[in-house]
Amino acid sequence: MSPLLDRVHPVVIVGSGIAGLAAARVLAENGLQPLVVDKGRRPGGRMASRKLGDALADHGAQYFTARNQQFTRLVTDWLAGGSCAVWARGFPTADGHDRVGNGYPRYRGADSMNGIPAQLATNLAVHQETRVTAITAHNHRWEITVESGELVGADRLILTPPVPQALALLEAGKVGLEPPVAEALARISYAPCFALLVALDRPSRVPSPGGLHGDGEPIAWLADNQQKGVSKQPVVTIHAGPGFSTARFDDDPTRITEELLEAAERWIGNAVVTETYLHRWRYSQALIQHPGPYLAADRPAPLVFAGDAFGAARIEGAYLSGLAAGEALLARIGS
Ligand SMILES: Cc1cc2nc3c(=O)[nH]c(=O)nc-3n(C[C@H](O)[C@H](O)[C@H](O)COP(=O)(O)OP(=O)(O)OC[C@H]3O[C@@H](n4cnc5c(N)ncnc54)[C@H](O)[C@@H]3O)c2cc1C
Structure with missing residues (x-):
């Protein structure tokens, strides 16, 4: 049993995505070491990021x-420290002519997108492979059950x-939220997204700078990770x-893979597909958001x-959002 888990902490953060890490950093900088x-x-x-x-x-x-x-100040520090780089200032569209964008920088992680959160997590108490299964409340305190x-x-x-995943944890612990909070959360929604990774035996035909906006359906985006500077070997996202x-979210993954490969034919060219991996993001990006940077209860x-x-x-x-959430918690503790 981990001694860190089996205790009461001043703050627990569920999620070591960029929001959770931003919240953790601001709390840690103010002397309150949270458990993530x-x-x-x-x-x-x-x-x-993933190896194929x-x-x-x-x-x-x-x-x-x-x-x-x-x-922007933070990104300037990341650039100076070498953890991120400018990838491009716009990307072509599928018709190969227009360049979408107004010339402002599009940044990437220097090694991969995952390199940035990996660096943010250093010196924080972050426990990976620790799935929360339920959250309950007793005497104005939280009790978080993990898979183990x-x-x-x-x-x-x-x-x-x-949010739907966070609410499921509270529901599993039979925690009821006050109606205004519950109603605000119920309005939030996300779009799903299939991400297909395609390893090739030679470079793809994705034009410079290695990213392009597709026609929307079925392909919204295509990237060549080799041109991007992430991979030594050719692999397309x-x-x-x-x-x-x-x-098609619940359809057969093999069929989805075949259809997306067919739609991407002209960018794969005559390269041989050596391996594929299909990831289904159920909650890829927020479609309907809450207007404020956090919601407190x-x-x-x-x-x-x-x-x-x-x-x-x-x-x-x-x-x-993570930063604002951490600051809001600090303000509540201070008041
Ligand atoms: C396919 C795709 C393409 C995107 N493209 C872009 C882009 O080009 N540019 C851009 O700016 N943004 C893009 N986004 C959106 C961007 O990735 C997100 O907005 C951002 O990373 C969200 O960070 P977050 O910390 O809010 O959430 P997340 O990164 O989702 O972090 C939440 C964390 O909670 C953890 N978690 C969930 N349930 C549990 C549980 N029960 N127990 C323990 N942990 C749990 C998860 O493992 C996860 O690590 C894209 C997203 C996807 C999926």
Whole structure:
């Protein structure tokens, strides 16, 4: 049994995606070491990268942008420290002519998208492969059950999984939220996305700079991880559009793989497909968001919801949401 898990913590954060890590960092910087638990093998959540044979591919988030001043300062530090790089300032569309974008930088992790959260997680108490199965409340405190059967106590809780997954944990512990909070959370929704990784025996025909916006359906996005600078071996990431991904979510993976490969034929060219991997993201990106950067509840015990469904979307939004959630918790503790 892990001594870290079997105790009461001042703050427990569920999720070591960019939102959970941002919250953890701000709390740790203020002397409150939180415990972060995550079911995945590595920190990062949807900032995910995966090996396919000798190749490496980003199969979740592909790049990020920075508009907010605080996030821009952080990205400037990441650039200086070598953990991220500018990938491009726009990407072509499927017709091969127009360049989408207004020239602002699209950043990528220097090694892979997963490298950024991996670095953010250093010096934090992060427990991977620790799946939460239920959350209950007793005497204004949280009791978090993890898959191994261990119980983690918490005075305060930050939940950063996609909202339906976070709500399922509370439901499993029979925790009822106050109606305004429950109603605000019920309005949030996400789009699913198929991510198909395709390892090739030679370079793809994806045009420079190695990323392109597809026609939308069935292909929304295509990236060549070799050109991107992530993989030494040729491997392409294909993201299906939300229409195709929603309609076909429970279909046979082999059929989905075949259809997406067929749709991507002209970018694969005469390369031989050596291996494929299909990932189904049930909650890929928030479609309907909560307007504020987090949502706090005091009953039955202190709780903050955060992530890319709060405030602004995507990586930048998720980071800012986590930061705001951590700061809100600090303010509540201080008051
Ligand atoms: C296919 C795809 C393409 C994308 N493209 C882009 C892009 O190009 N640019 C961009 O900016 N954004 C993109 N995004 C969105 C971006 O990845 C997310 O907005 C951001 O990473 C969300 O971070 P988060 O911390 O809010 O959530 P997550 O990264 O989802 O983190 C939540 C964490 O909670 C954990 N968790 C869930 N349930 C449990 C449980 N029961 N027990 C323990 N842990 C649990 C998960 O393992 C996960 O690590 C993309 C996403 C996908 C899926």
